[in-house]
Amino acid sequence: MANKPQGRSHQLLQILLYPLNWLEERTSLPGRSGIVGGIKYFLFRKVPSDISWGHTLGSAALTAFIVQAVTGVILAMYYKPDPNSAYESIRHITDDLWAGWLVRGMHRWGASVFIILLFLHMGRVFLYGAYKYPRELNWIIGVLILVLGMMEGFFGYLLPWDQTAYWATVVGVNLQATGPFVGPFLGDVLRGGSEIGPDTLARFYSLHMLVIPGALAALIGLHLWLVVRIGVSSPPWSPTEAGRPEPGPPPAPRKGLVAPAPRNGLAAPVSRGARRR
């Protein structure tokens, strides 16, 4: 009788875990974990015990990217990429739709937040020397993400099709067109002809909506995969940095923290160990 509540909670846990186990069983291969195991491996990783708030800037940039993607999808449901209707569709979103002003404002300001967070994250990585071996490739991927992030802002700026957007794009495209050798060609490609007009808007819309977000998502995926694969670096002042052994006895296990379980099982409580690199 005394075991009854525990038995019930165990049953409840089994019911809650059933969909996850169902999904895991159907997505795993022999000896390899499936979707649930993969997500758990990504979320419950060992990290150095002396990391700081600076290490959260990458995740903050990821959050900003997700906010941009979600608000962008909502805006795309109402935006019309045509010079005769673009401005009016933006006015409609801002003034007539419920919380339209909020979604548009989040997307507009979120673009700057995303770039600022990218620079802060990059600054943290640079100051900690985390771009060095074996993380050079992740730095290179990060630079590509930064360039694409800024291009995303440039192509999105034209979409409201107001005076500011139009003339800012004239200046931006003309700057490209004055570049040596490929400059004039690049200008024509961006404009979709010799003048900024309907073709330019369609082109910018496609790049802003499909090409660059797709490339960014792929690069962010690769970036995060490398972070998980290589592990997060310790701060430069860490006693175990550069392969020095940790002084003193190993840290005592702490209760209540969850760390990686074997890739095929569900989360198991273990002590917070530190992978040092």
Ligand code: HEM
């Ligand atoms: C949307 C863009 C980005 C996302 C979502 C992202 C995400 C992350 C996350 C979650 C981490 C692990 C924790 C941390 O150190 O914050 C990380 C590490 C890293 N990131 Fe980024 N990042 C982005 C852009 C960049 C950029 C622009 C650079 C540099 C040009 C960069 C270079 C690196 C490097 C070298 C590491 C390894 C740092 C270490 O192990 O200490 N990342 N990134």
